[in-house]
Structure formats: structure tokens, C-alpha cells
Amino acid sequence: MALLTARRPAPGPRPAGRRPAVNARRAAGRSATHVLLLIGGLIWLFPFLWTLGSSFKSADGFFSQGLNPIPKHVMVSNYSGAWKEASFEKYFVNTVLVAGGAVVLTLAATSMAGYVLARTEFPGRKAVIGLISVTLFLPHGYTIIPIFDIVRGLHLLNTLWAVIIVQSSSSLVFATFLFMGYFSTMDREIEDAARVDGASFHQTFWRVMLPLSGPMLATVGLFTCITAWNSFFIPLVFTLSKPELHTLPVGMYSFLGQNSTDWTFLCAGSVISLLPIVVIFLLLQRYFVNGLAGAVKG
Amino acid sequence: MPLVDTAPSPPAHRGGSGPATAAPPPKAPLRTRLWAARWSYLYILPLLALLLTFVVYPIFGSLVYTFYRWNGIGEPSDFVGLDNFRQIAHDSIFWDSVAHTFVYAIVVVPVQLVIALALALVLNNKKLRFSAFYRTLFFLPVVTSPAVVGVVVQLMLSNFGDTFNSWLLDAHIIDTPVDWLGNPRIAMGIIILVGIWQTLGYNLVYFLAGLQTIPEEINEAARIDGAGPVRTFLHITVPMLRSVGLMIVILAFIGSFQVFDLVQVLTNGGPYFGTEVVNTYIYHLAFGGNQAAATQPDVGLASAASFFYGLLLIGFSVLQVLIFRSIAKRRAAGRG
């Protein structure tokens, strides 16, 4: 890194005669940066590439090819087999519903709370912030039985609602902090202007502030989505009598158990279960650095 | 800057910013102030309802179990007072698992933060082409689920373990083949590597976000003043990143102290508790022994271990905050 920054052009005017040398050095530095980043990235991505490659290998190829991610003979049958056997399409729909529901619920609860905590003053505000900070540190012990009892009391057992609500609750605190940070750095004049225009409290939030927090909505949405998509224990417990409500990770778990020696098959299943979330990530990722930047400013 | 906001710095807009606050003077009767803030309360209600019902209440609900010997079936009835805590405090395996967790955190956090910061500085360069592409590349492991990571790493190890061994043997680096997960030190090293791999992305984007908040003009100004890149980094970037850096450090430690899935899927705490971390220790108590010998789960003991560890962590966090604050104060004093 020191090497890379060191290659940055030094400021100030330079004698004209040295310019070509500087340009060449600058170009070399840039190429070196790219080469290093590409090598690092390749190492970083290697497990993905290897899994992807192995998912197309035959069982023998898997053993004989070792580190080489490129299959000698491409076999697509792992995918059709894994797709059919694991009933991924059923789990896929449930997972989308759970992840989507968790995202909506989390965004609603945390953006509203983040807004009032950041932009309004009310008795008890500090106590609320203190409470949610403490939960970040509290041990999450054997809480599944109390949670289960509450969900039973609400008559939500064996519904996707239960999964959505419990799942959302697990990531509220951090999301609230992010929204708080984001709203507290937004220009006050926007709000004032809205008020001058006669906007009510609700209109100000829903029509003005929330739409302006797009990058943070994308960021929190993405984080929530990743967590909900990969969650295993919560969907397992709250859909225990309704296997038709299982999500991908739960289905994946049985799939792993049933095919524990068909490794190319396992690789295909892993790719299938990861692919959607990777795509969602690729679509949303460009927002979220901006979103986070908004939250940490100030 | 959420976590820092909870520190003594004053709240964002005391009095008269939001429409709801309609600026009642601070001395107004409480009822007036409560009524004026009614929409604030309404907006915070969903969060509080979810949090209290599904996070806070269950934590305290499970606190009750710590006083019972209970296998999780039916209702607890065998009251044992503080015996569970006593047993945990006297269990050398518990303390070993605390030590392993700290080793994990103390290696993962600094290494990961240095890599993440270095990468962020490179990728934040506006002139670097494809920086979004690289960012995506390094963030990607974050989206994987631990279960799949566990399977893939095990498959890779069992496939490559032999290959690596023969390379190392050929190069005379070792004279007997290494049993990668069979050696507690190496196993811990592998867990740490995978841990860094999987969570680096988060810290990378936090740092990138932090760097974006540094106005370009400041760097520009420094350059015009003749400051080199190293000095710019030390005197501008580092101070400007201090608050976001603090948040990243705290979050990284919180995450590392709760490491669980990776250990569970890679080594299950073995061999001979050599990689047992606190959360796998608790898990093994709560869900009964190991697969070779199904044992009665002990939810009371597991809950006690969990709370005991929670207390240790809160103590550690307070210490951490105090240290950071005293550093900040000393800096401020030095500057002033």
C-alpha cells in the first residue's frame, strides 16, 4: 500500500523535460496496482471459482484434479440432479418471501426509529439509545425457548410470519444505528423547507426524508437480506411441522446430509443456494458504500 | 457514527429541529413535552416492541434458567442457586475456550483491519479504474453462509491437504505430513484465515465509507503544502478516520468474540478442545455432548456460561471504551 501511494504523482509544477519519465512511471505504477489487485482478488475468489468449477466435474475428475478449478469434462448433470433432488424451487420461493419480509420489516422499524432518534428530541431518547446499545453487548444465551413461547402465544408457529419477525429482530440494533447516523448528517434545511411548505411530521418523513435515504435503505436492506438469506436455525425452528415452509439453508442442510459423499453434487447445490444472493448483492452493492458514507459522516 | 453518538456528545438536534419537536422550552411540563413528541414515540414503537419482545425479554427469560439444572424439556424445576456459575468458573475448559476466543479476536481484528484499510486506501483512489469491480471481488465472501463455507473448506482441505503436504515434503519444509485440522495450532490458524476471508468485506466498505467523508480539498491542500503521501496519511487520513475507525474496531471485536459457525463447521472445537471457543462450548452444553456420545443437554449450565461470558465481555468493552477515550483525551490535551 505504501508502495502504491508512493507512486502517486508528486504535486507541483515540474520541469518539462522530465514529463515522459514521470508518465511512464505513473503508468507502470498503475499497472502494478492492477496486477496486485487482480492477484489478490483471484486468491480471494479462489474458493468460489473452485466450487463453481468442481460443480461441473465428474466424481473422478474431482479427485484427480485437486487444486485445478477448471473441469476437464464439463458435466451439467450435477445441476439438474441437485435442482430436482433438493426441491430448491420450493425453498427458493420461501426464502425470497422470508428475506423480502425481513427487509421490509427491518427497514420500516429501523428507519422510523433512526429518524426520530437522530432528528427529534423527546424525553427518554437517551434511555432508548442506551437500551439498544446495551443489547448489542448482552449475551444472547439460550433464548430460543422464550422466543418460541412468545411466537406460540401469538399463534404464529409454523408460519413464515414467525420466521420474518424473529429474523428481523435479530439485526435491528445495528440497522437503527446506521439510520441514526445517516439522518443526523442530512441537511437540516431540507426538513425546514418541508415544514415551511406545510408538510406534516409524517409527510416530512415519508415523502422527503425517507426517499433521500436511498443509499442507506439499500445498505441496510442488503445486510438484512444477506443475513436472512443464510439464516438456518430460525426458519428450522419456526417451520418445524411444515416442511413445505422450509428455506434454502434448511433444505441445503438435508441436501448436504443426503449427498455427503457426492461432492460435485454438493458443489452444485452450494452454487445454486449462493447464486441468488450474489446477484442481489451485485445489483445493490453500488449504493451501499455511499449509504455507509452517509452514516459515518458527521 | 452511531456508537460514538451514545458517548457524551450531545444529541443531534436538541430543541426545535424536527417538526415534532415544535420547540417546547426545556422547562415545559413533562406532559406537554410528552404530547409534543407523540409522533416520535409512535415512530419508535415498532422498533421497541420488536426489540423488547424478541431480544430483551428472551435474554432475561433465559437468565432464569441459569439457576436451575434443566435439560430443556418441560419447565425447569431443579433449583440449584449459583451452582451453575460456580461450575463454569471452575471449568478449565471454559477458560481455555475464553483464551481461544481472545486469541482469535486479537489476531483477526488487527490483521483484518490493516488489510481492509490498505485496500480501502487503494480503492478510494478516484483515478483507479475498475475500483467498484475490485470492491465487489473482496466483498463477495461476506454473502456466503457458514454452512456452505464449512463444506467447501473441508472439501478443499481434504483434496488439497495431500497436495500441500507433498509440496512441503518435497521442499523439505516438513519431514512428516501435516494433519491440518488435527493440529490445534494449525487448525486455529485455518479458522482465523477463513474468518478473515469471510468478514474482511464488511470492514473494507466501512473504511471506504469513512474515506469518502474526507473532503478531497483537504488532501489537495495538504499536497499543495508539500506533504508527502505518508504524512498526508498520518496527519489527515488517520485523524479523520478516527471516529469511524473506533466503530469498526468495536464492531470487529464484538463479532470476533461471538465467533461460532466457522469453528462449529470446521473443527467443532476439536481436537481435544484445541479450538473450542466460548460459543461452541456453550453450544455443546445446550445441545448435548458430541455425536459419539449423545449426552443430556444442560440448558442451565449453558445459560450460565453464556451470561458469565456476557459479563466478561461487557467488562472488556467498558475497558476498551475507557482506553480509547483516554487516548483521545491525551491527544486533545497534547494538541491544545
Place this chain on the structure above:
Amino acid sequence: MSPISRRGFLTASAALGGGLTACSSSSAKSTPSGTRTVTHWDWFVSQEPWIKNEIAVFEKANPKIRIKRTVQVSDKYPDLINLAFRGGDAPDFFQIPSTPAFPDQVAQGWLEPLDARATAAWQSRFPQGSFFNGVDMVDGKVYSAPFGGAAPWLQLYIHNGLFKQAGITNPDGSVKLPRTWDDVTLAAEAITKKSGGKAHGIGFGNAQNATLTWWIELFVRGAGSPAGYGTDGPDYRVGKWTFGSDRNYADFLTLLLEWKKKGYIYPSAMSIGDEQARAFFERGKFGITVGGVWNQPTWAEHHFSDYSLTTLPSPTTTPKAFFYYPPGGRVFGVSKAAALTDEAWAWFDHLHSVEAGRRWVEAGQGLSVFPRANDQAKITSPQFQQYVDTRRYALPWPVPAIRNPEVSQVVVPAVKPDLPDVTAGLYTGQLKDMGAALSALEDRRNKALADGVKAAQAKGAKVGLADYVFADWDPTKPYVNKPA
């Protein structure tokens, strides 16, 4: 995961494991067409084809009944069934989980007594002496029934190709099966040396921290330690665990470390899981491994049949102790909420029929409790036949809860570190002093039993440590259990 679920299933079927039982709030729902549904839970993985076939057979014979099967994640099964009962949402019919203890499950009201239908006449289809308190009965009521037949649950698997390559053959060219500890050592040495580094004599996959104890279980029994790795009970001759005082344990572990030191053992044995080990054995990475009959379906699926099996290698050519099983057994139960309806009972009855047992054996899943179902010409795999033939090495052993039913109130707390941990520690060298480690383990286990007994006494149970001593037991003969 799956090897365990298979093992778990087998032990439960031999009534060695613990168990939960079923329940249902949703018993036998009516539908307009008049068919009724029985909800069924199990954690079958490799047994799945068999259970699916049974459901088809049953539904064909009983067109008015539908079985709705849910297969649950095996290592979360005890938690899931517990939560299902807690949520009032348990199945009508279920595979009995390994924890909590069976009497606890009955006490929690999970299981429906079957006595009204499981009459003496019905019971007579099982071998004599199949129903005992603490096994399939509690307080004199029947809650389950035996399913599987007993055979040694572990075998020594031999890779024929590697044995032949190393020249370990009989005069007729067939593979010479190891019978003694020395045979194993010599074979391991020959395979390791003759393969030129490509293969090892011995291999296993201990990533789940289970398979090393399988080696102990198999080898010390042959040497005359009837408690094996001790998870099913102490040495009932003395009512104690004897890991430190019985030198067979140290002898075998010393031998194991010797194998490791000499490089006979596949080097990544602690890194890989049992599943990987199975695949590597198939591919000839090592010549000898220990496993159960659950290995065979995978290999059959991969068309790998070039292997043999044997069991109970011992220091001399005659095993001095065997595998043991308690009489009776339990795998399935009817949940209290199902209230022993005609439908739930019909399904229970079907699964415990000789025909279902026969299909179980034919499918190569294991043995049936019905001797008639085990002797048949339909077994095509020679290795499965070899397994069936090892039956003679499984004998009934003493069951304290039969002599004194109050024993079932004793809950023995878990110890830590337990045998799998200690073994792994010795194998990796994290534990140096074998004698001390084994003695400490013996003390921990015996203290846990004493503590469990004390706790039960405190609650009024009439039990004592003497309940675990059967001085009249000869481990080489079947034991006849009698109520006191």
C-alpha cells in the same frame, strides 16, 4: 450428520440409545373424502428409500389412511421434537429421539401407552422377552416395540485391491482377513510400504470426533473389555468404567500411536470427516478402516464392491468379549395427542410386521428383530451377508432397569472431557500421560454415575450403585435378564 443418524438409528433400534416419542395435536384429521392423515416424523437419511416404500405399501393396503412424513434434521431432532410438543404441534407418530431419557419422555406426556392394542397376542410375534421396563415399557405400560436385530454395529473394512497388491492373500488368492491386532499391524505395514507412498495401511475420518472411539470399541472388545468405549454402560461385572484400570485400553491406544508413529495411518485422518474417509477408502487411499453397515449403501451406489469385512480383532485369535444389546428395543412411538387411533396404530403395526422387517433386511439397512426376516435368499451383496453372519457376536447383556425399574430414574450427567476427547488428545499429542488421562476419565465417569444415583436417591428413588453390578455375568454368554 448422516453417519451419526445412521448409527443413532441403529442403536435406537437395538434400544441402546435413548429416545423421545411422538405426539400429535393434529391426530388423524378428516378430509371430505373420508381419508385420514397420520403425521409421521423421522430423521432417516440412508433409510429413506425403505421408509418411502413402506409408506407406499401401507397406503395401498389402507386406502383411507395417508401418511404425511416429515424428515427432520438429524442432529437437531431432539430439540425439534421437544419444541413441537411445547408448541402443541407434535406429530401423531414419531421416531423416538435419543434425548431426553425415555422415561422422561413418557413423564412429559409425549407417548401414548399402546397396551390396549399391543396385547399379549400381538406381542407374541416378537422374540420372547422383548418388552421390559426402561426399554420399551415404562411403569408396566408398553410405549414402543423392538424393530432392529442385533449384530456388532462396527466392522473392520478391508480394501481387497490394496491387500492383494501388498500380497496379503491366502493360498487360493483370496484376501487374508486380519483376525488379530498383529495381523492388522502387519497388513498396515505391508500396504504402506508396498504402495510407495500412494496409500496407507489404516485410515479414518475423525473430524466429527467420533471415529477414533469406534476403533477403541472394536479392538478392546476383542481383547476382553465388555464395556467397549463405555457409552452404553459400565463393565457390569463390577458396575464401573475401567478405562484406566483395565489395561486393554492403554494397550490398544499405545498400538494406535505406534501405527501413527510408523506412518501407517493416513496423515489427514483428523482433518477429514467419516464421509470423506469413506470416499477415500473406496478410492484406495488406505486399506483398513472401521465403520458400520451404513458404509455399504454408498459404496453399492458407486458400484464399489471390492472390499471385505470382519469384526472383533483381538490380541489372540479368539475374541474374549463381544458386542452386547439389551433385550427389547424402541424406534417408533405413537404420540399422546394421536390417542392411539385406528390409523396411528395401523401404521405402528405395519412397521413392526415381519414383512416390513424383511424388506428392511433386503434393502441392506440392517437386521430385523424377527429372526425369520434375517434368514433369506434375497440378500445379494456378499458384504451384507458377511454382516448378517456376524450376528453371533452380539449377545444380550444385563440391564439394570429390568432388575430394578427405579434405575430408570437415574440420569447420569455428562462428563467432560469424555472418551472421544481424551482419545483425540492422546492421538494428537495434546495429552502426554496416557495412564493419568485414562484414570482421570475412569474416575470422572464413575463419579458421574455416583452423582446420578445420589440425585435419584434424593428424589426418593430406591436405587444404589449395587444396581449396576452383575457379578454373575459371563461376557462370553448371553445374559438372561430377570426382574428382581
